[in-house]
Amino acid sequence: MKYVVLLAEPDHHARWTAMSDAEKQAVFDTFRAFDHELSARGGKVLGGEGLASSDSARTLRPAPDRVITDGPYAESVEQLGGFFVVEADSADAVLEAARVMPETLSIEVRLVEGTVE
C-alpha cells in the first residue's frame, strides 16, 4: 500500500533556520535511517520533499470568493515541514520506522486513497 508521511512540529521553520549545518546533517541522517528501517520492514520510500516556511505559502480560497490569500490555509501551532510518499505492507511498519526521526516531530501516516489496507 501507499502512504503519505507528514512531518510537522511547532515553529518548524524557526527551528530549522536556527540549526547549524551539523545539526541539519544529523536530521538528514535520521531520514536515511527511516529509509533503512522501512526497507528492513519490506517497504520503500518513493519520494519526499522539504517545504518552505508556511509564510511563503499562498492559498486559493473556495467559492464563491476564490481569492488568493498570503500564508497557509490555516495558522496552526504545528507547521508542516516536509513529507514522504512510501510503499509498505502496513501503517504499523511505517509508524515503527518513523520513530527514528527527530523526537520533536509529530509524524502523521495516512493511507493513499484507492489502496486497500
Added chain:
Amino acid sequence: MKFMVLLVGTEGGWDTVTPEQRQEVMDAHIAFHQAVADRATMLAGEALAESSTARTVRHVDGEAVVTEGPYAESVEHLGGFYLIEADSMELVLELCRGLPSSYTVEVRPVIAIEGYEDTRDWE
C-alpha cells in the same frame, strides 16, 4: 521550481454528492492534469484517505506514542496533494483555479535541501 499543492476541505461530502457532482470533480482533476502537463510538469499527486484513518507518532518522555487521527485537529482536512514543477507560483495558482471550486488550495514552495540529495526521484 517545485511546488507542493495541498488540497484542503471538509470531509464526508463524497458520500452525499450526486453522481453528476462526482463526475464534475473528476473531470476537474483530469483537466488539471492536462493543463499542468501543457504548461508545467506533474511530479506526483495522491488522494488521501479520510483524516480520521490517520495515525500519528510523537515522542512523549522519550517514548514513541501512536495516536489515532491527524497531527493537527482542524475543521478542514488535507484530502490530497499534487507536486508540480513550474516556472512560478503565479502559474501554479492560475492552474489551481481549474480545481473544484469547493476546495481550499494551499501552494507552498519546495526547498532544495543542501546536504541531502538522497531523495528518490518520484518513481
